[in-house]
Amino acid sequence: MESLQHLLLLTSLLLVAGGGIGFIPQVVGADQEEVSIVHYQPEQVHLAFGDSLRDITVTWSTRSSPNASLVNYARNYAKDKLIVMKGTWQRFVDGGHKARQQYVHNVILRDLEPDTRYEYSCGSELGWSPVFSFKTPPAGENWSPSLAIFGDMGNENAQSLGRLQQDTERGMYDAIIHVGDFAYDMDTDNAAVGDAFMRQIETVSAYVPYMVCPGNHEEKYNFSNYRARFNMPGETDSLWYSFDLGPVHFVSFSTEVYYFLNYGVKLLTKQFDWLERDLAQANLPENRAKRPWIITYGHRPMYCSDEKEYDCDGKLETYIRQGLPLIKWFGLEDLFYKHGVDVEIFAHEHFYTRLWPIYDFKVHNGSVQQPYRNPKAPIHIITGSAGCKEEREPFSNDLPAWNAFHSNDYGYTRLKAHNGTHLHFEQVSDDKDGDIVDSFWVIKDKHGSYGL
Known part of the structure; x- marks a missing residue:
């Protein structure tokens, strides 16, 4: 069981460090161990317009469910107080024979200022994306997209x-x-x-x-x-x-x-x-x-x-x-x-x-x-x-x-x-x-x- 103790210690260190990947040991028998890997790190990040041009939808995927969908954003991510917006997630299972699953997260950033650049990061306390940025469109119709x-x-x-x-x-x-x-x-x-x-x-x-x-x-x-x-x-x-x-x-x-x-x-x-x-x-x-x-x-x-x-x-x-x-x-x-x-x-x-x-x-x-x-x-x-x-x-x-x-x-x-x-x-x-x-x-x- 000494190897199991070492593995538990490594797991604790990784999770405390805030990594997006955790290792969860499961004891199957007295002399057998099975290790499954869970991925909390956001990937596949993409944006879309919401129902209003003042709304931006942030979508991303994780391989495992962190039970949270969060976006931190501000005009200046490093200096301003971050606004935290919560969203939803759904489990998606592919129709192939392996039935691979992932969790698709959606957060809507509402009532953003027009013609303004924002910086944001998405994820949860178990793993965050890099800091990205986007610029909202100007208000009204009198501009040239x-x-x-x-x-x-x-x-x-x-x-x-x-x-x-x-x-x-x-x-x-x-x-x-x-x-x-x-x-x-x-x-x-x-x-x-x-x-x-x-x-x-x-x-x-x-x-x-x-x-x-x-x-x-x-x-x-x-x-x-x-x-x-x-x-x-x-x-x-x-x-x-x-x-x-x-x-x-x-x-x-x-x-x-x-x-x-x-x-x-x-x-x-x-x-x-x-x-x-x-x-x-x-x-x-x-x-x-x-x-x-x-x-x-x-x-x-x-x-x-x-x-x-x-x-x-x-x-x-x-x-x-x-x-x-x-x-x-x-x-x-x-x-x-x-x-x-x-x-x-x-x-x-x-x-x-x-x-x-x-x-x-x-x-x-x-x-x-x-x-x-x-x-x-x-x-x-x-x-x-x-x-x-x-x-x-x-x-x-x-x-x-x-x-x-x-x-x-x-x-x-x-x-x-x-x-x-x-x-x-x-x-x-x-x-x-x-x-x-x-x-x-x-x-x-x-x-x-x-x-x-």
């Missing part, structure tokens, strides 16, 4: 991540939008790949709100990894939601409810009803006057420039565009057209494509000289080239007439909403050492329905 937008990055070959980390360290973005397909896949290796991905993006997601939507690679076990790991605004398990940022109303939705009907049709109908209500609310005159731009994002595109996808080859109607096969219910193109959506952002295809303003396969440019000035239909952008192990995809030999620009360089998109009349987009090529391979302005003097 900047965002990075991309999909399909992956844990393996996440080529764009290093440049995104540098951009974040320079304070270039007010938010990040990841348009589905995260780790390839989060459930792989009993969710160990999902853990590795969330740790990998922490150098971005712990410093700026990381807003997301589900992709097809999150489908396993009814999107359980996605639902558990992310905490977006609203109460829909992050499947659909909206938020306002400066002069823009952003709308996130799931394209996957059209394709995985084995989980039921109810999610599809609930999302469609919610989209109708949200877009109608955003189009009330007083709301559209304050936030003229409406930008949607979902994973699978309505139009494609390749022939790989079984429902996106120009011969078949995409489900999200036209609705479910045969019955043509719940199509989104008419809905977005009716409510005057300005820009629709997608991913899924592992390249970048900018489309001319389009509706029902027809180009509706503003004019020959200025196609994106007062366009007569929404503008679609496909930005699915951040990385991932599936690598790049080729374009069709015969590109469609509505294809305005394309590139299969690895990279990501930048958006700056200058005001209620001007949006600026850039496509960053990581292959070309950060060069801007595409840049264009969207200018609108009036926002609203394109008419049906």
Whole structure:
């Protein structure tokens, strides 16, 4: 039993030192000892906007439950009196055969001051994260938010991540939008790949709100990894939601409810009803006057420039565009057209494509000289080239007439909403050492329905 006494002494020393890992010896028999390891140290830290821009949600994971979810924060962590905010945690068990478990913690920091930098640490008395920081958005709509937008990055070959980390360290973005397909896949290796991905993006997601939507690679076990790991605004398990940022109303939705009907049709109908209500609310005159731009994002595109996808080859109607096969219910193109959506952002295809303003396969440019000035239909952008192990995809030999620009360089998109009349987009090529391979302005003097 002498070795057991030594182990107990070591355990006491480690726990007194406040370490995130404790060793709990359990005597199985007189001559046998079994040691289990518990992890209290926070990891996978990421931020999201709450139901208000003055609320920031902090989410992280621990391998074991410390029975507490705390965030300490202040403007100056080292000098100011720390504010302590309590939150909640839930046990998440992956659906793989090992049934690996972890505890996902959520703490909402409420009523923060606008346009203010805060420093914070999350965890419990059994283990704390490093000190991170974030900056809250300015109040109101009269300012110019900047965002990075991309999909399909992956844990393996996440080529764009290093440049995104540098951009974040320079304070270039007010938010990040990841348009589905995260780790390839989060459930792989009993969710160990999902853990590795969330740790990998922490150098971005712990410093700026990381807003997301589900992709097809999150489908396993009814999107359980996605639902558990992310905490977006609203109460829909992050499947659909909206938020306002400066002069823009952003709308996130799931394209996957059209394709995985084995989980039921109810999610599809609930999302469609919610989209109708949200877009109608955003189009009330007083709301559209304050936030003229409406930008949607979902994973699978309505139009494609390749022939790989079984429902996106120009011969078949995409489900999200036209609705479910045969019955043509719940199509989104008419809905977005009716409510005057300005820009629709997608991913899924592992390249970048900018489309001319389009509706029902027809180009509706503003004019020959200025196609994106007062366009007569929404503008679609496909930005699915951040990385991932599936690598790049080729374009069709015969590109469609509505294809305005394309590139299969690895990279990501930048958006700056200058005001209620001007949006600026850039496509960053990581292959070309950060060069801007595409840049264009969207200018609108009036926002609203394109008419049906």
